[in-house]
Amino acid sequence: MPDAHKSGLDTAHLLLCVLSDASTVRALTEDDWNVLIQVARSARLLGVLGARVEAGQMMPIVPPAVRAQLQSEQAAMAYRTRMVWWELDRLARTLGPLRVPIVLLKGAAYLIQGLRCAQLRSLSDVDVLVPRDRLSEVEEALLSHGWEAKDLEPYDDRYYRQWSHELPPFRYGGGFLELDVHHALLPPLGRIRPDPTTLFGHAVAIPDTPFRTLAPEDQVLHAALHLLQDSDCTNRLREIVDIDALIQEFSQRAGFWDELLEHAAEHGAGRPLWYALRFARRLLQTQVPEQIQHRLDAYVPRLIVRWFMDVLVSTAVVPPDPDRGYPRAARVASLLLLWRSVWLRFPPRLFLVHSITKAIPRLRSQAARPQPM
Amino acid sequence: MRPLSLRVRVADLEAHEVEARLTGSGLALDFGALRARVRADQASLASAIRKVYREYPDQPSRGFFEVNASVERVPGIRRVIRSQVKFVVDGEAPFAPFPADTHLPLLEWGLNWCIANNCNQFLLLHAGAVERGGRAVLLPAQPGSGKSTLTAALTCSGFRLLSDEFGVVNLDNGMLLPLVRPIALKNESIDVIREFARGAPIGPTFPKTRKGTVAHLAPDQFSVDHRGVPAQPRAIVFPKYVAGKPVSLEAVPPARAFVKLAGNAFNYETLGPAAFDAVRTVVHGSQCFRLRYGDLVDAISVVARLLGQ
Numbered sequence: 001m002p003d004a005h006k007s008g009l010d011t012a013h014l015l016l017c018v019l020s021d022a023s024t025v026r027a028l029t030e031d032d033w034n035v036l037i038q039v040a041r042s043a044r045l046l047g048v049l050g051a052r053v054e055a056g057q058m059m060p061i062v063p064p065a066v067r068a069q070l071q072s073e074q075a076a077m078a079y080r081t082r083m084v085w086w087e088l089d090r091l092a093r094t095l096g097p098l099r100v101p102i103v104l105l106k107g108a109a110y111l112i113q114g115l116r117c118a119q120l121r122s123l124s125d126v127d128v129l130v131p132r133d134r135l136s137e138v139e140e141a142l143l144s145h146g147w148e149a150k151d152l153e154p155y156d157d158r159y160y161r162q163w164s165h166e167l168p169p170f171r172y173g174g175g176f177l178e179l180d181v182h183h184a185l186l187p188p189l190g191r192i193r194p195d196p197t198t199l200f201g202h203a204v205a206i207p208d209t210p211f212r213t214l215a216p217e218d219q220v221l222h223a224a225l226h227l228l229q230d231s232d233c234t235n236r237l238r239e240i241v242d243i244d245a246l247i248q249e250f251s252q253r254a255g256f257w258d259e260l261l262e263h264a265a266e267h268g269a270g271r272p273l274w275y276a277l278r279f280a281r282r283l284l285q286t287q288v289p290e291q292i293q294h295r296l297d298a299y300v301p302r303l304i305v306r307w308f309m310d311v312l313v314s315t316a317v318v319p320p321d322p323d324r325g326y327p328r329a330a331r332v333a334s335l336l337l338l339w340r341s342v343w344l345r346f347p348p349r350l351f352l353v354h355s356i357t358k359a360i361p362r363l364r365s366q367a368a369r370p371q372p373m
Numbered sequence: 374m375r376p377l378s379l380r381v382r383v384a385d386l387e388a389h390e391v392e393a394r395l396t397g398s399g400l401a402l403d404f405g406a407l408r409a410r411v412r413a414d415q416a417s418l419a420s421a422i423r424k425v426y427r428e429y430p431d432q433p434s435r436g437f438f439e440v441n442a443s444v445e446r447v448p449g450i451r452r453v454i455r456s457q458v459k460f461v462v463d464g465e466a467p468f469a470p471f472p473a474d475t476h477l478p479l480l481e482w483g484l485n486w487c488i489a490n491n492c493n494q495f496l497l498l499h500a501g502a503v504e505r506g507g508r509a510v511l512l513p514a515q516p517g518s519g520k521s522t523l524t525a526a527l528t529c530s531g532f533r534l535l536s537d538e539f540g541v542v543n544l545d546n547g548m549l550l551p552l553v554r555p556i557a558l559k560n561e562s563i564d565v566i567r568e569f570a571r572g573a574p575i576g577p578t579f580p581k582t583r584k585g586t587v588a589h590l591a592p593d594q595f596s597v598d599h600r601g602v603p604a605q606p607r608a609i610v611f612p613k614y615v616a617g618k619p620v621s622l623e624a625v626p627p628a629r630a631f632v633k634l635a636g637n638a639f640n641y642e643t644l645g646p647a648a649f650d651a652v653r654t655v656v657h658g659s660q661c662f663r664l665r666y667g668d669l670v671d672a673i674s675v676v677a678r679l680l681g682q
Contacts, residue, residue, distance in 0.1 A: 030436040034410075038441055041491070042463040065407075065437050072493035079643040320464030322441060323412070 022056025
């Protein structure tokens with residue numbers, strides 16, 4: 001058992017070990033559990049940890065106080081899941097009559113498909129994809145049926161409408177869940193622009209609901225794109241856990257791997273998929289068939305780029321050390337990856353403008369964090 | 374060196390020993406229903422903690438803790454100019470920093486936040502709770518209730534402190550679990566309690582917090598020593614302080630008490646059906662009252678009578 005108290009990477013390693021193989025908990029001391037629970041909580045994987053320990057039938061050997069914490073998280077996640085179901089019901093009643101195609105994305109999609117990875121997964125928002133030409137209709141319907149637009153600075157509001165692939169977030173009056181209405185998976189001026197029409201074409205209807213989900217291959221691609229193109233990879237083990245879980249679930253289906261590669265080629269998403277599977281293999285031992293890996297290697301980046309990404313992502317993606325926080329290396333890696341994600345979402349001339357303009361609001365929002373009472 | 378066989382309290386430790394724990398692997402604080410491991414890097418905070426947690430046993434900072442938190446100086450310019458401290462839990466700082474001279478209130482409020490958010494293995498009522506003779510009374514918090522002042526006065530009058538901030542209900546059996554913490558007194562309450570109980574162990578005063586002036590009453594030895602002993606709730610008293618008002622006690626119908634208690638809980642919605650059952654159990658087994666008082670002594674004798682029944 002690795003000494004879990006040395007560094008951020010080691011504490012993350014402990015978490016990854018347990019997620020991959022629940023029987024690892026047999027060897028844990030109470031000190032180890034203390035670290036593990038903190039790391040899992042900060043990685044928003046505490047619910048998933050509990051689910052895997054339970055599925056591995058290891059709950060009886062967990063110390064009682066730890067078990068109580070896992071059960072606490074179970075209760076909290078069950079509540080969030082209930083609220084998401086309620087939100088989906090509201091959405092169905094509001095948008096159903098419009099007969100607009102609605103594709104659920106990410107957590108809400110995993111939930112409605114009853115995927116194993118949805119169990120006790122932490123949800124804080126509901127993401128949907130609608131056709132761009134129906135966007136204002138959808139917005140109007142939401143605003144007149146109880147949803148409120150988030151109060152944003154004018155720059156941020158313009159930013160969403162002009163440069164982003166989603167509307168400013170909505171919140172159903174009094175609720176805590178955010179509703180993100182997308183018209184594309186990635187920003188419209190970005191380097192990779194999966195065609196929404198193709199995505200809708202492959203989408204799968206959920207019976208007895210007005211909702212659809214992306215094709216399984218597209219769900220995996222979306223998770224990969226979201227991590228590699230749309231985020232700074234900071235404290236994102238959760239996304240890699242999702243990718244691994246999706247692959248485990250979908251790779252059983254005939255033709256999945258071939259379709260995955262085909263869709264990746266179609267959307268120009270080969271490189272992010274290559275990275276996503278690389279990190280999933282390294283961190284969670286995700287199984288990728290050899291011949292598929294061989295075909296995927298057509299997207300392999302140059303050695304120097306590969307090396308940079310390996311170092312940056314593996315440093316940034318782990319949750320902070322419970323006692324020491326984010327090490328400087330992780331902060332630097334996060335910043336570099338943030339620039340990378342902004343670079344990827346804008347053509348070069350806009351990149352500079354946006355970087356500067358957003359740097360100031362980012363600093364301001366740091367100061368506007370909540371109070372503890 | 375004291376032999377390990379003697380039970381050592383935080384008050385028995387030298388200041389530098391407390392500091393060493395806080396800057397090292399942490400000071401273990403056992404509240405009863407849960408434990409916290411606290412770290413801090415300022416000597417003045419160490420001194421304040423040593424005062425308000427004086428009766429707590431000095432436990433090793435090993436093992437599992439429900440809360441692992443620290444109060445740390447904000448680096449950079451904020452170490453020097455208008456220095457600030459931040460509350461850190463699970464490796465991140467969830468709130469905006471506080472001025473460095475309000476560190477203990479930040480720690481206490483931060484611990485409250487951690488408990489309220491992360492301890493859904495219990496029903497958490499926003500209530501004070503005290504016990505005597507094996508019977509406990511809940512004092513749900515409402516604006517203007519003077520709940521903390523009343524709870525503090527009760528603990529200075531021979532009642533065992535279960536909690537000031539959190540009424541912790543065991544979901545399986547409806548019993549109240551102690552969560553013994555220093556009682557935060559605000560503004561006038563500080564002097565009221567100083568008057569009421571001369572020599573009461575009140576920690577340092579912090580004048581410029583967002584809630585005004587704050588000081589903390591250290592829990593007494595008996596309450597700390599019995600933090601592992603649950604209590605049966607027998608009365609729910611909704612207090613309301615009205616200056617100059619003679620004491621009055623009015624029965625509250627169970628259904629009304631249910632709604633008030635449920636609305637008062639931190640995590641009622643989160644727990645759903647389990648919370649419904651727990652509140653129902655507590656209300657069923659208790660007499661429920663609204664208490665209006667202008668004088669602490671009167672209020673305390675009313676509570677004493679209720680628990681004596």
